[in-house]
Amino acid sequence: MxxxxxxxxxxxxxxxxxxxxxxxLLLSLAATSIIGTIIPQSGTSSEYFHKYGEFWYKFLSxxxxxxxxxxxxxxxxxxxxxxxxxxxxxxxxxxxxxxTLKIIFIKVPPFNVERFRRMKSKKEFSxxxxxxxxxxxxKPLISKGFGYTRVEERENGFCLFAEKWRWTRLGVYxxxxxxxxxxxxxxxxxxxxxxxxxxxxxxESTKSIRLRNTAKEHILNFEIKxxxxxxxxxDTGAPKEYRxxxxxxxxxxxxxxxxxxxxxPLRYKGINIFQSSYGTLPPEEVTLSFTSRETGMEYKxxxxxxxxxxxxxxxxxxxxxxxxxxxxxxxxxxGEAFIGVLESKTGNNxxxxxxxxxxxxxKMRRGDVVIAVASHNHIYYTGLQVTKDPGVWVVxxxxxxxxxxxxxxxxxxxxxxxxxxxxxxDKSLVMxxxxxxxxxxxxxxKVGIISEKLAKLK
Amino acid sequence: MNSSNILSVTTFVYGLSAxxxxxxxxxxxxxxxxxxxxxxxxxxxGNTAGIILRWIESYQLGIGHAPLSNLxxxxxxxxxxxxxxxxxxxxxxxxxxxxxxxxxxxxxxxxYASLSPNISDRIQPLIPALKSNWLIAHVITCFIGxxxxxxxxxxxxxxxxxxxxxxGKSQLLDRFPSANMLxxxxxxxxxxxxxxxxxxxxxxxxxxxxAWGRYWGWDPKETWSLITxxxxxxxxxxxxxxxxxxxxxxxxxxxxFAAVLxxxxxxxxxxxLHSYGAMGQ
Numbered sequence: 001m002x003x004x005x006x007x008x009x010x011x012x013x014x015x016x017x018x019x020x021x022x023x024x025l026l027l028s029l030a031a032t033s034i035i036g037t038i039i040p041q042s043g044t045s046s047e048y049f050h051k052y053g054e055f056w057y058k059f060l061s062x063x064x065x066x067x068x069x070x071x072x073x074x075x076x077x078x079x080x081x082x083x084x085x086x087x088x089x090x091x092x093x094x095x096x097x098x099x100t101l102k103i104i105f106i107k108v109p110p111f112n113v114e115r116f117r118r119m120k121s122k123k124e125f126s127x128x129x130x131x132x133x134x135x136x137x138x139k140p141l142i143s144k145g146f147g148y149t150r151v152e153e154r155e156n157g158f159c160l161f162a163e164k165w166r167w168t169r170l171g172v173y174x175x176x177x178x179x180x181x182x183x184x185x186x187x188x189x190x191x192x193x194x195x196x197x198x199x200x201x202x203x204e205s206t207k208s209i210r211l212r213n214t215a216k217e218h219i220l221n222f223e224i225k226x227x228x229x230x231x232x233x234x235d236t237g238a239p240k241e242y243r244x245x246x247x248x249x250x251x252x253x254x255x256x257x258x259x260x261x262x263x264x265p266l267r268y269k270g271i272n273i274f275q276s277s278y279g280t281l282p283p284e285e286v287t288l289s290f291t292s293r294e295t296g297m298e299y300k301x302x303x304x305x306x307x308x309x310x311x312x313x314x315x316x317x318x319x320x321x322x323x324x325x326x327x328x329x330x331x332x333x334x335g336e337a338f339i340g341v342l343e344s345k346t347g348n349n350x351x352x353x354x355x356x357x358x359x360x361x362x363k364m365r366r367g368d369v370v371i372a373v374a375s376h377n378h379i380y381y382t383g384l385q386v387t388k389d390p391g392v393w394v395v396x397x398x399x400x401x402x403x404x405x406x407x408x409x410x411x412x413x414x415x416x417x418x419x420x421x422x423x424x425x426d427k428s429l430v431m432x433x434x435x436x437x438x439x440x441x442x443x444x445x446k447v448g449i450i451s452e453k454l455a456k457l458k
Numbered sequence: 459m460n461s462s463n464i465l466s467v468t469t470f471v472y473g474l475s476a477x478x479x480x481x482x483x484x485x486x487x488x489x490x491x492x493x494x495x496x497x498x499x500x501x502x503x504g505n506t507a508g509i510i511l512r513w514i515e516s517y518q519l520g521i522g523h524a525p526l527s528n529l530x531x532x533x534x535x536x537x538x539x540x541x542x543x544x545x546x547x548x549x550x551x552x553x554x555x556x557x558x559x560x561x562x563x564x565x566x567x568x569x570y571a572s573l574s575p576n577i578s579d580r581i582q583p584l585i586p587a588l589k590s591n592w593l594i595a596h597v598i599t600c601f602i603g604x605x606x607x608x609x610x611x612x613x614x615x616x617x618x619x620x621x622x623x624x625x626g627k628s629q630l631l632d633r634f635p636s637a638n639m640l641x642x643x644x645x646x647x648x649x650x651x652x653x654x655x656x657x658x659x660x661x662x663x664x665x666x667x668x669a670w671g672r673y674w675g676w677d678p679k680e681t682w683s684l685i686t687x688x689x690x691x692x693x694x695x696x697x698x699x700x701x702x703x704x705x706x707x708x709x710x711x712x713x714x715f716a717a718v719l720x721x722x723x724x725x726x727x728x729x730x731l732h733s734y735g736a737m738g739q
Contacts, residue, residue, distance in 0.1 A: 019695055019696075019698050019699050020699060022695045023692050023695055023696050023699065023702075026688045026689075026691050026692040026695065027688070027689075027692055029688050030685045030688035030689050030692070030717075033681050033684060033685050033688070034685065036676060036681060037678040037681045037682060037725070037728055038728070041676060073676045186674070195671070195672060234583045236582070238582070238583060238585060239585060239586060240583065240586065241586055241589075242586055261586065261589075262586040262587050262589065262669055263586070263587070263589055263590040263668060263669045264668075265668065265669075265671065272671050274669065274670060274671040276670065276671075385670060385671045386671075387671035387672060389672070389673075392667065392673065395663075395673060396664070399660045399663070399664070402656055402660070403653070403656065403657055406649075406652065406653045406656055407653060410649040410650070410652070410653055411649075439646075440642075441639070441642045
């Protein structure tokens with residue numbers, strides 16, 4: 001009974017040690033990841049409905065109910081793929097690790113001359129000097145390029161063994177460990193961290209932010225105050241810089257003041273505050289100017305949304321109805337604008353558009369009175385991304401490990417060299433052969449170079 | 459003479475070098491091969507001068523930044539890296555037939571930048587999101603990776619052609635390096651590219667974390683770079699499997715480069731944060 005259980009466990013273990021599984025998992029991850037780049041992720045139902053139409057929306061929703069295709073990177077099956085890959089990486093590494101350790105931690109590296117002699121890539125030449133003389137000049141040269149050298153005397157000559165970088169066999173484990181670090185860091189972040197956003201009008205402060213994935217409210221331990229928001233433009237009209245002056249207030253006391261811009265966030269007590277968007281609030285009160293066509297007189301009146309203003313000279317009544325942060329006119333975006341209604345004495349209603357950027361816009365209407373926005377108090381709000389991710393340093397450690405590990409794994413190898421010298425008549429026969437754990441061609445070239453050097457050595 | 463002019467001339471020089479490499483391969487002549495090499499070196503000098511001059515010009519315009527900020531500049535840099543890595547390979551492996559399969563890639567990249575009416579060669583100011591020291595590290599490492607994959611792609615085609623002709627009848631294929639050598643070279647290039655792609659993704663992640671507060675967000679460009687990474691990771695592991703030497707590795711290398719191209723160009727068709735790499739920019 002016990003035997004059967006262990007063999008079942010063994011089979012599971014065997015299943016996870018296979019490289020074939022790695023290849024299948026990596027290809028599955030690559031293929032399925034495409035889905036989420038084609039179907040926009042984490043949208044609202046109405047966005048999907050609008051994008052795909054009724055039929056395809058229903059079709060995709062059906063799949064979403066089973067496979068979470070609208071949030072596939074957090075779906076159960078994608079997580080399972082990642083989990084399987086993790087188990088695969090861990091099991092493979094453990095399975096091979098003890099064997100690697102045995103190879104690495106060895107006091108006297110074993111060398112088998114026969115294996116070097118059988119190599120096709122070995123180089124041979126003869127030298128007029130005796131093996132003793134050659135030993136004296138070869139040894140310093142070889143030990144310069146290799147960490148470990150050993151000479152074994154033979155009846156009619158000697159055998160020089162050298163090797164280096166035995167430890168680089170550990171490189172691949174470093175890479176695999178880095179994957180575990182990154183996934184673990186991601187997990188820590190998703191459990192203990194959050195990602196939220198908040199819009200704060202200039203001059204105001206808040207503790208409350210909204211979480212991005214659940215849209216729930218989250219209360220911070222401190223208040224964020226937006227003192228000021230500024231946007232600057234290049235001559236071309238492209239945005240140059242978004243800048244928010246923030247103050248962190250803890251227990252009614254200001255503790256930090258900082259101007260943040262994109263790429264330069266504010267960090268406080270593990271919480272990061274990023275410049276992410278901005279917008280304008282509708283001005284509460286504006287000053288309108290009314291210019292009479294007949295007399296040329298200009299009158300200034302204060303106005304607010306839905307508060308009718310009587311225009312002098314009996315020119316009618318004007319009421320602001322709405323504010324738009326980006327208004328359209330004949331298919332062009334003309335930026336911020338007020339929309340209002342002018343009621344003339346005779347009772348005619350005319351809709352009027354007052355773009356803030358173009359004060360003389362209303363002249364085009366050729367009415368009895370030209371209306372414009374003379375001044376307005378502009379209030380921006382800053383859009384901040386507020387995040388906490390305690391897993392980020394674990395992920396960053398993974399980043400460092402993967403770079404170091406890949407470099408070792410790809411470009412360094414355990415290299416072993418054998419130089420055998422034997423007396424043949426009054427000459428010495430020299431054989432040079434080398435083996436490496438990786439990059440066999442590189443080692444072949446190296447053997448060629450070394451044997452040429454040895455042959456020329458005086 | 460401004461940088462755009464120099465880079466237009468470079469385009470034709472690279473075109474000529476690709477033509478000479480192919481000529482030297484097809485007619486088995488040493489002379490055009492040598493000429494091809496020197497043409498390429500000349501083109502590289504122009505390419506380098508163009509990039510440096512563009513950098514200086516941006517400072518003269520008062521909007522100084524490294525010339526790595528839009529599609530035009532990235533394509534120019536892409537062909538520069540392809541040529542640099544190729545010249546290194548030619549010097550090390552002493553075989554010019556590879557040039558016939560790689561030099562055209564460098565030519566296509568810069569020709570697309572110079573000649574496509576959809577790609578503007580104007581120097582534009584940096585938008586706030588791109589104002590970061592990470593820009594240079596991120597773009598350079600990504601494109602070294604892409605260039606190594608491009609060369610692996612060219613060599614994989616050579617491998618497949620060579621394998622098709624089993625009896626070694628074709629005189630054209632006879633001049634290729636041996637199949638083993640081509641496979642080894644593909645592997646070397648993929649390893650080199652994989653390291654740089656990894657560093658490219660990592661620098662992008664660190665940058666994203668300092669700009670947007672998250673190191674990974676499954677934005678289409680991020681995801682496609684990861685897909686590319688998965689494909690090449692598959693290749694590196696498949697080599698350890700029995701029966702997966704040779705052709706299948708070559709196919710994976712070709713699929714991997716297709717993923718690179720989609721990461722580079724195709725993603726601009728999808729919505730996302732990397733839109734500044736798109737057309738008309």
